[in-house]
Amino acid sequence: MAEDLVFYANPMSRARIARWMLEEVGAPYRTEWLTFDGSMKSPEFLAINPMGKVPTIRHGETIVTEAAAICAYLADAFPQAGLAPPTDRRGDYYRWLFFAAGPLEMAVSIKAFGLNVPKERERSIGCGSYGAVMDALSFAVTRHPYITGDTFTAADVYVGAHISWGLQFGTLEPRAEFTAYWDRLKDRPASKRATAIDDEEMHRQLAAAKD
Incomplete structure (x- = not known):
């Protein structure tokens, strides 16, 4: 279920890398959009990632930060996607x-x-x-x-x-x-899907900032 895999992201960050990987994996996930100087530095998120940065994922009780680590973790957690060699x-x-x-x-x-x-x-x-x-x-x-x-x-x-x-x-x-x-x-x-998702949210955030 998507509730089992949560992705903390901002579309203008390295989270785009993890989004691509999530789309390659193909497992359902839910995105929590964060802002750089707002929710990313909130006590709630700092309890998840003390660096206050994205990307971060929570898979069940497992929390993984750092884009390279997230890529490696997802490849192992979802072996059916075939994204890691033997x-x-x-x-x-x-x-x-x-x-x-x-x-x-x-x-x-x-x-x-x-x-x-x-x-x-x-x-x-x-x-x-x-x-x-x-x-x-x-x-x-x-x-x-x-x-x-x-x-x-x-x-x-x-x-x-x-x-x-x-x-x-x-x-x-x-x-x-x-x-x-x-x-x-x-x-x-998967790369095109990921880009489309992040671009849509980026444009939404930029438009909201102008209002």
């Missing part, structure tokens, strides 16, 4: 899913904020250099059609969302291999 073939799955959550997001954020890591300090930071991260991402998306091989998985949801965002807003180098990889994902029905 456990003995999860090397690339875990590797690139958490590469995107760690070094990729860190490198992109550093660049977006105009910060500079001195070359002699690159060994001290998890992402190293932006160029090294871009090269590693190129490696990840060019060996197979999808991250783990010929089959789409939750890792493609997470990596694909980052690449889509990065190409749209210019935080990723516009490499041909990034565009080719996203072209293989962008027309998935």
Whole structure:
């Protein structure tokens, strides 16, 4: 039942990643829309996620935060969706899913904020250099059609969302291999459904803010 799986979200956030994953899973869920400076910081929600951020899901008594963790959790919780490889073939799955959550997001954020890591300090930071991260991402998306091989998985949801965002807003180098990889994902029905849901709510919130 939808009441068993609750999704806390805002359409102008990383919750879009989790929405895509939820649509890929295909299980019924209920969305609780939150506002950044309002309900997201309420005592009720802080009791669920002390960071006061989305995405967050509650599945029965289990609470999961962080988009990459939500993708991994949902793939395991709903194995019938086929979004995780067998456990003995999860090397690339875990590797690139958490590469995107760690070094990729860190490198992109550093660049977006105009910060500079001195070359002699690159060994001290998890992402190293932006160029090294871009090269590693190129490696990840060019060996197979999808991250783990010929089959789409939750890792493609997470990596694909980052690449889509990065190409749209210019935080990723516009490499041909990034565009080719996203072209293989962008027309998935679940991705389109998720985008439509979030876009509708985004437009509603923006219109309400003007009133």
